[in-house]
Amino acid sequence: MNVNISLIEEQLCALLCAEVKVTAKNDKLARIVTPFYFADGDPYQVYLKEMPGGILRLTDMGHTMMHLSYENDTDKFREGTRGNLLSQVKAETSVDENNGEFYIDTTIEKLGFNIFRLGQALTKINDLTFLNRARAESTFYEDLKEQLKKIIPEEKITADYYYEQMENAGDYPIDFKIEGKELPLFVFGIPNRDKARLTTIILERLLRSKANYDSLLIFSDQSAIPRPDLARLSNVGGEMIASLDAEADFSRKLIRKAANN
Numbered sequence: 001m002n003v004n005i006s007l008i009e010e011q012l013c014a015l016l017c018a019e020v021k022v023t024a025k026n027d028k029l030a031r032i033v034t035p036f037y038f039a040d041g042d043p044y045q046v047y048l049k050e051m052p053g054g055i056l057r058l059t060d061m062g063h064t065m066m067h068l069s070y071e072n073d074t075d076k077f078r079e080g081t082r083g084n085l086l087s088q089v090k091a092e093t094s095v096d097e098n099n100g101e102f103y104i105d106t107t108i109e110k111l112g113f114n115i116f117r118l119g120q121a122l123t124k125i126n127d128l129t130f131l132n133r134a135r136a137e138s139t140f141y142e143d144l145k146e147q148l149k150k151i152i153p154e155e156k157i158t159a160d161y162y163y164e165q166m167e168n169a170g171d172y173p174i175d176f177k178i179e180g181k182e183l184p185l186f187v188f189g190i191p192n193r194d195k196a197r198l199t200t201i202i203l204e205r206l207l208r209s210k211a212n213y214d215s216l217l218i219f220s221d222q223s224a225i226p227r228p229d230l231a232r233l234s235n236v237g238g239e240m241i242a243s244l245d246a247e248a249d250f251s252r253k254l255i256r257k258a259a260n261n
Contacts, residue, residue, distance in 0.1 A: 022048070032058075036119040038067060044122050046115065056111065058118050059103035064125060066100070072129055074100075080142040082128055093121035140191040140220045141175070143244055148187070151254050152178055161186070166209040172202045178258050183214045185257050188237075191220040196229045203236040214238055214257055218250065 021033040028050045036044040045063035048056060065074050077086050089095070095102050095118060102121060106114040148157055161177035162169040163186075176187040186206075188199045203215065215238035219225065222242040225233075234240070239257075241250050 032115060034115060034119055036123065038126060042067065044119060046118060048111075051105070055105050056108065057103050057105050058111075058114055059101055060118070060122060062099070062101040064102060064122050068126065068129060076139075076143070076146075077125075077128055081139045085128060086125065089121055089124040093117050093124070095121040140244070141189055144187075144189045144218060145176070147244060147247075147250060148176060148178070148254070151251055152258050156258070163206060163209070163211055163213075165211065166205055172205050174202065178254075180214055180257055183212055186213050186215045188215065188217050189220075190217055190225070190233075193225055193229055196225050196233050200229070200233045200236055203233075207236060216241070216253060216257060219243055 022030050023033070024030045025047070030048045032046045032048055034044055034046055036046075038044070045060055047059050047061050049059055051057050065077075068074055068077075076082055090097060090102075095104055097103075102118065102125070104114045104118050145157075145159065156179045158177040159175070161174040162172070163174065166172060174186045175189050178185040178187060188195075188202075190196050190199055199217065206213065217233065217237045217239070218241045220243060222230070222240065239253050241253060244250065
């Protein structure tokens with residue numbers, strides 16, 4: 001390289017040192033200001049705590065989960081796909097957890113390295129709220145099932161139902177069957193365009209088989225479905241719910257169609 005590596009190193013060290021500050025809170029605890037921030041601009045809370053036996057502990061003091069809980073149900077971070085991802089983050093970064101507090105025990109010699117390792121872990125935990133498309137779709141069905149169970153007794157819900165009176169029924173799965181007030185209620189979760197098209201096919205097959213049912217179509221984000229696909233789906237489907245975030249609409253439509261508790 002034609003650049004001055006030593007000069008770059010000096011500038012980076014000066015910049016990083018300017019970004020990291022240590023403020024004593026008491027004789028056993030100090031706060032470390034780092035260049036890590038949440039999406040809303042709030043800084044990560046990182047502390048250095050002196051533990052028995054001279055052990056130094058870098059910890060967020062439980063602040064990360066508390067911060068995320070303002071806009072998220074953090075209990076879901078420990079279930080299903082999100083729970084697996086959280087465990088993976090902790091394993092990859094060697095971060096431990098105790099009742100929502102994330103920490104790393106360290107020596108003075110490895111303090112700088114572990115500050116950034118804890119920051120990396122907290123960033124990945126924060127990213128659980130912004131799952132990529134594939135992961136978001138996999139958690140969509142978990143979230144849908146949880147929403148259903150909040151409103152309908154679990155014994156009235158059958159997951160992965162097949163309408164046996166239909167030819168090749170095994171090729172046309174129905175996400176959930178719920179005991180309806182008058183007719184069985186078939187619930188379809190639709191996280192993407194492909195599922196919208198598949199649901200259209202399944203509903204058309206049910207109509208062709210003269211099945212007697214009602215249906216409820218629940219989208220991850222209805223606005224993300226192309227208009228032609230949405231039009232075809234609306235021609236054969238029942239009521240729609242634009243997203244799982246529309247909780248009032250979800251509850252109202254489901255209660256109206258489902259059997260009494």
